[in-house]
Amino acid sequence: MDGLDPVRRLCxxxxxxxxxxxxxxxxxxxxxxxxxxxxxxxxxxxxxxxAGILLVLNSGVNEPRVVADxxxxxxxxLWRRNRRGAGTARLRCRIAFHQGLVRLTDEGxxxxxxxxxxxxxxxxxxxxxxxxxxxxDLAMIISGQLLDExxxxxxxxxxxxxxxxxxxxxxxxxxxxxLPAYVYALxx
Amino acid sequence: xxxxxxxxxxxxxxxxxxxxxxxxxxLEPRIRETLLSLGTFSQVVSGETxxxxxxxxxxxxxxxVQGYMKVxxxxxxxxxxxxAIRSDGDLVGELASLDGSPRVASVVTxxxxxxRKISQRDFLGFLADHPDxxxxxNANVVGKLRHATWHRIEFGTSPMxxxxxxxxxxxxxxxxxxxxxxxxxxxxxxxxLAAMIGAREHSVHKILRSMRExxxxxxxxxxxxxxxxxxxxxxxxxSEIPPEYGVxxxxxxxxxxx
Numbered sequence: 001m002d003g004l005d006p007v008r009r010l011c012x013x014x015x016x017x018x019x020x021x022x023x024x025x026x027x028x029x030x031x032x033x034x035x036x037x038x039x040x041x042x043x044x045x046x047x048x049x050x051a052g053i054l055l056v057l058n059s060g061v062n063e064p065r066v067v068a069d070x071x072x073x074x075x076x077x078l079w080r081r082n083r084r085g086a087g088t089a090r091l092r093c094r095i096a097f098h099q100g101l102v103r104l105t106d107e108g109x110x111x112x113x114x115x116x117x118x119x120x121x122x123x124x125x126x127x128x129x130x131x132x133x134x135x136x137d138l139a140m141i142i143s144g145q146l147l148d149e150x151x152x153x154x155x156x157x158x159x160x161x162x163x164x165x166x167x168x169x170x171x172x173x174x175x176x177x178x179l180p181a182y183v184y185a186l187x188x
Numbered sequence: 189x190x191x192x193x194x195x196x197x198x199x200x201x202x203x204x205x206x207x208x209x210x211x212x213x214x215l216e217p218r219i220r221e222t223l224l225s226l227g228t229f230s231q232v233v234s235g236e237t238x239x240x241x242x243x244x245x246x247x248x249x250x251x252x253v254q255g256y257m258k259v260x261x262x263x264x265x266x267x268x269x270x271x272a273i274r275s276d277g278d279l280v281g282e283l284a285s286l287d288g289s290p291r292v293a294s295v296v297t298x299x300x301x302x303x304r305k306i307s308q309r310d311f312l313g314f315l316a317d318h319p320d321x322x323x324x325x326n327a328n329v330v331g332k333l334r335h336a337t338w339h340r341i342e343f344g345t346s347p348m349x350x351x352x353x354x355x356x357x358x359x360x361x362x363x364x365x366x367x368x369x370x371x372x373x374x375x376x377x378x379x380x381l382a383a384m385i386g387a388r389e390h391s392v393h394k395i396l397r398s399m400r401e402x403x404x405x406x407x408x409x410x411x412x413x414x415x416x417x418x419x420x421x422x423x424x425x426x427s428e429i430p431p432e433y434g435v436x437x438x439x440x441x442x443x444x445x446x
Contacts, residue, residue, distance in 0.1 A: 005233045007300040044203040059300040104231035
């Protein structure tokens with residue numbers, strides 16, 4: 001048994017637009033847990049990142065369903081939280097999807113898929129998409145190749161026309177290189 | 189070059205509650221977190237043998253954090269017999285760790301898994317320091333013995349369609365994922381199902397086809413989706429798995445602590 005063997009997995013990074021409030025991982029974990037249960041997903045593993053959380057799905061999941069359902073349920077969860085949240089600041093989130101090889105070491109999850117999804121979630125395009133949609137609580141970004149595989153007709157819930165194409169600089173994963181991706185602000 | 193993500197105090201963790209019928213699901217959250225901080229976290233690829241039947245050297249235990257494993261043994265006529273399926277929250281390898289004997293069966297991953305590997309020394313030391321966990325492990329071993337008894341009595345004497353229905357009910361109750369369409373049972377091939385109930389593969393194939401035609405189940409991508417639970421229980425000739433066979437937890441699920 002070699003624990004360093006890589007496995008291809010769907011990775012999801014989540015971040016909160018609440019830099020002044022410090023560590024937002026607690027609310028993010030609560031949101032992700034509620035959304036994954038509502039979406040009927042089990043066998044999801046998470047890890048806290050410096051600026052959010054990383055979700056790693058089990059191998060072989062129905063990727064179109066996970067992307068569409070998890071995003072929808074996160075959006076619903078944010079709407080409920082912000083609607084009843086008297087006394088708490090409105091929470092607005094970013095979510096990124098990418099898939100690729102993932103390793104597990106003593107330091108946690110590693111691999112290009114992990115760093116790329118982190119770059120996607122931190123990208124200026126995603127921040128800008130949320131900033132330009134003041135009514136929206138959630139903006140998503142998905143790597144180009146992944147959306148090309150999962151969009152309609154593969155999934156009735158993911159249409160390329162909803163998204164705006166962007167090019168993201170991979171500052172942590174592969175400095176100097178970039179990746180085509182698509183962004184979309186839900187309810188914006 | 190990939191940059192490692194910073195390490196969480198206990199590394200990656202499961203999102204959501206643990207299945208209540210499993211060892212991790214039966215522990216208090218604080219104790220569970222402590223147990224999950226022991227040993228090392230590993231990702232194991234599909235088809236790897238974690239534990240080898242007859243191995244007298246290794247005494248490690250494995251906590252399954254994510255994924256499915258099958259417990260198998262070789263019969264005298266050279267066939268591989270599937271003894272059990274283990275998944276999230278289950279402990280495997282504890283018998284050799286507790287009594288020091290060689291491994292009684294092999295444990296092989298069915299799909300990629302995340303596991304926590306704990307040495308015999310650390311495991312026994314933890315049990316000595318935490319009598320409540322020792323009791324939970326004890327109850328877990330007893331539960332496996334009860335299930336093995338149920339497996340032998342019910343499966344050994346019942347007609348084959350009844351055996352197929354009962355094992356599907358068992359797997360759904362213990363590990364099934366509830367979806368909008370029904371209860372989904374993870375990766376389990378027809379040869380594995382046949383081995384589990386001691387039947388020939390083509391017989392199981394015919395029984396599953398009949399269930400599909402009656403829309404009791406659907407099969408997709410190597411998984412079984414139970415569409416009509418009432419009809420499945422009718423096929424199984426039971427209204428429930430008797431509680432004395434230990435499929436159900438003795439108490440309700442523990443609350444989750446992040």
